[in-house]
Amino acid sequence: xxxxxxxxxxxxxxxxxxxxxxxxxxxxxxxxxxxxxxxxxxxxxxxxxxxxxxxxxxxxxxxxxxxxxxxxxxxxxxxxxxxxxxxxxxxxxxxxxxxxxxxxxxxxxxxxxxxxxxxxxxxxxxxxxxxxxxxxxxxxxxxxxxxxxxxxxxxxxxxxxxxxxxxxxxxxxxxxxxxxxxxxxxxx
Amino acid sequence: xxxxxxxxxxxxxxxxxxxxxxxxxxxxxxxxxxxxxxxxxxxxxxxxxxxxxxxxxxxxxxxxxxxxxxxxxxxxxxxxxxxxxxxxxxxxxxxxxxxxxxxxxxxxxxxxxxxxxxxxxxxxxxxxxxxxxxxxxxxxxxxxxxxxxxxxxxxxxxxxxxxxxxxxxxxxxxxxxxxxxxxxxxxx
Numbered sequence: 001x002x003x004x005x006x007x008x009x010x011x012x013x014x015x016x017x018x019x020x021x022x023x024x025x026x027x028x029x030x031x032x033x034x035x036x037x038x039x040x041x042x043x044x045x046x047x048x049x050x051x052x053x054x055x056x057x058x059x060x061x062x063x064x065x066x067x068x069x070x071x072x073x074x075x076x077x078x079x080x081x082x083x084x085x086x087x088x089x090x091x092x093x094x095x096x097x098x099x100x101x102x103x104x105x106x107x108x109x110x111x112x113x114x115x116x117x118x119x120x121x122x123x124x125x126x127x128x129x130x131x132x133x134x135x136x137x138x139x140x141x142x143x144x145x146x147x148x149x150x151x152x153x154x155x156x157x158x159x160x161x162x163x164x165x166x167x168x169x170x171x172x173x174x175x176x177x178x179x180x181x182x183x184x185x186x187x188x
Numbered sequence: 189x190x191x192x193x194x195x196x197x198x199x200x201x202x203x204x205x206x207x208x209x210x211x212x213x214x215x216x217x218x219x220x221x222x223x224x225x226x227x228x229x230x231x232x233x234x235x236x237x238x239x240x241x242x243x244x245x246x247x248x249x250x251x252x253x254x255x256x257x258x259x260x261x262x263x264x265x266x267x268x269x270x271x272x273x274x275x276x277x278x279x280x281x282x283x284x285x286x287x288x289x290x291x292x293x294x295x296x297x298x299x300x301x302x303x304x305x306x307x308x309x310x311x312x313x314x315x316x317x318x319x320x321x322x323x324x325x326x327x328x329x330x331x332x333x334x335x336x337x338x339x340x341x342x343x344x345x346x347x348x349x350x351x352x353x354x355x356x357x358x359x360x361x362x363x364x365x366x367x368x369x370x371x372x373x374x375x376x
Contacts, residue, residue: 080372116304119311141344145369148340156332181333184268185373 009047009057011037016054020107024082025051025114051178052117055104058093059121063128065090070132079138083150084178090154091171098170103164126151153177197235197245199225204242205288208295212301213239241307243292246281247309251316255277258320267326271317271338272366278342279359286358290350314339341365 015036015074019028030051034041048054071090073082094101108114130147157173164173203224207216218239222232257277261270282289296302305336318335328335345361352361 061304078372078374080369112308114307120304120309123307137210140350141365141368142372144344145341145365146372148344149337149372152336152340153333156329156336160329177329177333180329181337182373184266184330184334184337185370186266 008037008039008043010040012044012047013054013057015109016051017103020055021103025107025111027031036119038085052114055107055114058116058119059125062090062093064094066125066129067132070129071135073136075100075136079133079136079142079146080149082136083133083146084153084174086129086132087150087154087157088171088174088178091157091169091174094158095169095171098162105162122151122155125154149181153181196225196231198226200227200232200235201242201245204239205291205295208243209291213295213299223249238303243296243302244309246307247313250278250281251313254313255279255320256319258317259323263324267321267324267330267334268337270324270326271321272336273363274317274320275338275342275345276359276362276366279345279357279362282346283357283359286350289346293347293350310339310343313342330350337369341369 012033016028017032019036028051030041032046033051034044037044048057054092066086066089069086070082073085077085125148126144128142129150130146133143133146134140153161153174157177157187161168161170161173200221204216204221207220207224216239218229218232221239221242222229225232236245254274254277257271257274261273265273296306314332315334317338318331319335321331322328341362345358345365349356349361350360
């Protein structure tokens with residue numbers, strides 16, 4: 001009680017994911033997650049608004065990475081390339097978490113409410129990315145079109161990555177899809 | 189009672205949209221919608237699963253249109269062009285409903301639950317479109333990439349259309365964005 005617990009956030013995330021995988025998201029309570037992590041419910045709510053948010057806590061770090069990457073992309077890049085480079089940079093955040101990502105995706109796939117949440121998170125990533133492009137002086141519709149397209153690339157790359165038998169990195173797959181899109185658009 | 193009411197579905201949709209706009213989605217009951225339409229709650233539930241679905245009932249007609257259009261697109265078209273042509277065809281379904289679409293969008297924008305629903309409906313349109321592309325012999329990731337990109341174009345075009353002061357048609361705006369995407373990808 002009151003003793004400092006190192007890495008509480010991470011332990012809560014791990015405990016939640018294990019319980020959601022084993023028992024199902026709906027069937028798991030915050031009390032059970034906290035207990036498994038050796039922490040209190042109060043500590044849980046210090047980090048997460050509810051049990052759904054545990055699965056989406058990486059979103060803000062990813063958004064920050066995307067927005068920074070787009071701000072720092074070479075000025076010579078087109079809007080679509082700047083957005084594409086940003087999602088490739090964002091992909092690097094996830095590279096060493098493939099087993100975690102796969103387990104998390106299975107929990108989300110089993111629950112329509114979580115799927116809706118995931119889509120909304122992706123939509124807000126696209127908005128943030130479009131905002132970053134506008135700060136580079138990109139107008140509309142180029143900003144939103146580039147951002148939405150880059151996030152679609154990211155989402156499809158992510159799905160392929162968690163199923164990929166060849167152990168390619170997520171950023172490699174993002175790079176391949178960026179290229180594929182240009183081929184499809186007649187650009188290469 | 190028991191008397192045949194012409195165009196019940198459409199009357200229920202109109203009544204729901206008017207009440208959602210005036211009072212808010214949360215504050216409106218199915219009983220009120222039915223009463224305004226001069227119908228019974230029982231009739232309401234013959235057409236719609238719940239009061240949320242009233243706003244999304246056009247989705248299946250749109251999906252059908254997209255899937256047919258992609259099946260009938262010239263075989264010589266690339267996957268991205270076939271998907272783009274399909275959303276342009278889908279756009280034609282909505283052309284004469286701009287005031288309705290604008291009012292509906294305002295209701296959705298005011299309610300996070302409806303926004304999530306809208307995103308899921310768009311995601312399932314993208315899945316259906318990708319399925320249509322696969323039936324044309326398009327492989328992956330080209331099928332999902334083209335479908336997701338085309339739906340992103342559709343979504344952005346839709347937003348511009350309901351705000352557009354120049355009274356361009358939705359399919360014109362879709363066409364412009366398809367072109368813009370190719371320019372961004374270096375394809376023209």
